[in-house]
Amino acid sequence: MTRVHTGCVQGVHAVCLLFWGALGVAADPISLDDFVDADPAQARIGQLLFYDKILSGNRNISCGTCHHHDHAGGDGLSLGIGEGGTGVGPDRTIGDIRKRVPRNAPALWNLGHNSVDVLFHDGRLEVSDQFGNGFDSPAEEWLPQGLDNIVAAQALFPLTAQFEMAGNPGENDIAGATHDRIDAAWPILAARIRAEPDYVRMFTQAFETVDEPLDITIVEIGNALGAFITSEWQSFDSPYDAWLTGTPLPDDAERGRALFFGEARCAACHSGPLFTDQGFHALGLPAFGPGRTRTFDKMPRDVGRMGETDLLSDAYRFRTPSLRNVALTAPYGHNGAYPTLRDMIRHHADPTAARAAWTPAMAALPVTDRFLGVDFVIQQDAREMARQSAVLDINPVALSDAEITDIEAFLHSLTGATADTRPLGRPDVVPSGLPVD
CATH class of the missing domain: 1.10.760.10 (Cytochrome c-like domain)
Structure with missing residues (x-):
């Protein structure tokens, strides 16, 4: 064909x-040949980061909150309830949020396929040489070099979004830094990860670029998240x-x-x-x-x-x-x-x-x-x-x-036979010790 x-x-x-x-x-x-490569050890770190609220400004929401395994990588809501909400999926409550997330949480299935070169509902992230870092993104030239693929790049942006994971100005250092410049929060988040001994040990073992804690940057964090997302949500059976x-x-x-x-x-x-x-x-x-x-x-x-x-x-x-x-x-x-x-x-x-x-x-x-x-x-x-x-x-x-x-x-008939059986799934605990949704 x-x-x-x-x-x-x-x-x-x-x-x-x-x-x-x-x-x-x-x-x-x-076939598997149609997907970007993902290192299993890096994917394991990404699984933990995906569900670890340490990457949010107020330490109260994770990537997995809105892209949960129990909801096929989504949240079952028309418009998400981000930072400040409580619970998961359709049962998530408003809590203290200032604004609904303005768009539906997209599913993550097969984002690691080699044909994917644009992401987000409005396509604001694209594979491109425009800024010398491999992508045309909201961070423009401030997006760091070294990200493995478009999924690794995409994973960094919810961390800086006020109503998704960053929080509101005045609430935490992540929100404040993000409002100064989009890339200003990423070093602060990396410092949080470097302060967790379990993460340091795993990053050192999984990444050739990491010999000591200071080598863990937002690039390694993004690549770990990308390795998890691209391998975890493959479905073609x-x-x-x-x-x-x-x-x-x-x-x-x-x-x-x-x-x-x-x-x-x-x-x-x-x-x-x-x-x-x-x-x-x-x-x-x-x-x-x-x-x-x-x-x-x-x-x-x-x-x-x-x-x-x-x-x-x-x-x-x-x-x-x-x-x-x-x-x-x-x-x-x-x-x-x-x-x-x-x-x-x-x-x-x-x-x-x-x-x-x-x-x-x-x-x-x-x-x-x-x-x-x-x-x-x-x-x-x-x-x-x-x-x-x-x-x-x-x-x-x-x-x-x-x-x-x-x-x-x-x-x-487009539903995978093993769609509800993912390689890693949701972890029970994460290195930060924060609760897992």
Whole structure:
């Protein structure tokens, strides 16, 4: 089978549809050779760091809090409850947070695949030589050299995010340093790790660059986290993978596969081995939440890719997510607008009608009086709603209830047989002695 790619979205060409319908596959089968290398000893350190709250400003949240093993690498919420919250997953409570995390916590499946060269919903981290460190990122030239891959680089940014892990100015030295300059907090975090003898011992054994505690920098921390994420969340043993090598799918999933690659046009964007073109598209999802506000734009809206590029042509466009294990990672959309796969399929089939029928009750948002005036206020701005409605990159397609059911069955066939059995899993304890979520 030959790897294929298409950019057909709005105004999709008939030839493109015939091509996808005839071929009916996304790519060659995936193998371990398609992933970046990860040292097992470094991954073991990364597992502990991933769940260790020592990397947060107030020592009260870890990477694993919002990307938990019990929730398939996510948190089960539409918009995350970051620094200041309590608990895990849909049961996490608001606590003392000042603001919801403005976007849905993305799943981590197969981020170590060699095809991945852009991350975050708005693509603000990309593989690039622009700044001489291998990446175009929010840290620009201040991102240190030596990070092994894009996942190692990505792991550093939640640590500096106020509402995710850093905390609020005045609360701790991490938050204060981050507000001075994005890279100023990383040496402080590295010093915390160097103060833990167990971490020092493991880093010294696992990294050739580390001979003494002072050799442990944010680069080694990022590379350990990257080694864990890229190896822990590999998944390519689904019924669809078996189909690629000759095992038939169940009848309903087979009908859904034919629709996915054919008349339903799903593969126009969800293409390639991970079922993503890594591009940016406007789906016209219902708007809510605090928005990803910018210094000069305090409206509670999320302009998507435009927030990174400042190009009007990128407004309200978000990165195409991978669909592998998608049945495990509800809710769906960059803001978690839809609670089920069926709801999301219906939206793709008729975005305008689905958006009009959407209700706030569909969002998984733990209720608090503090945010009642914020969560849905953007929907009262008629001009902003008109702007968002006007940008749409998918054309409606008529799908019957039975066809939606079949596509849903196909998406379930993308769930790995061992998706719930991870190599390392969640540790019971971490070197800092802080509680593990």
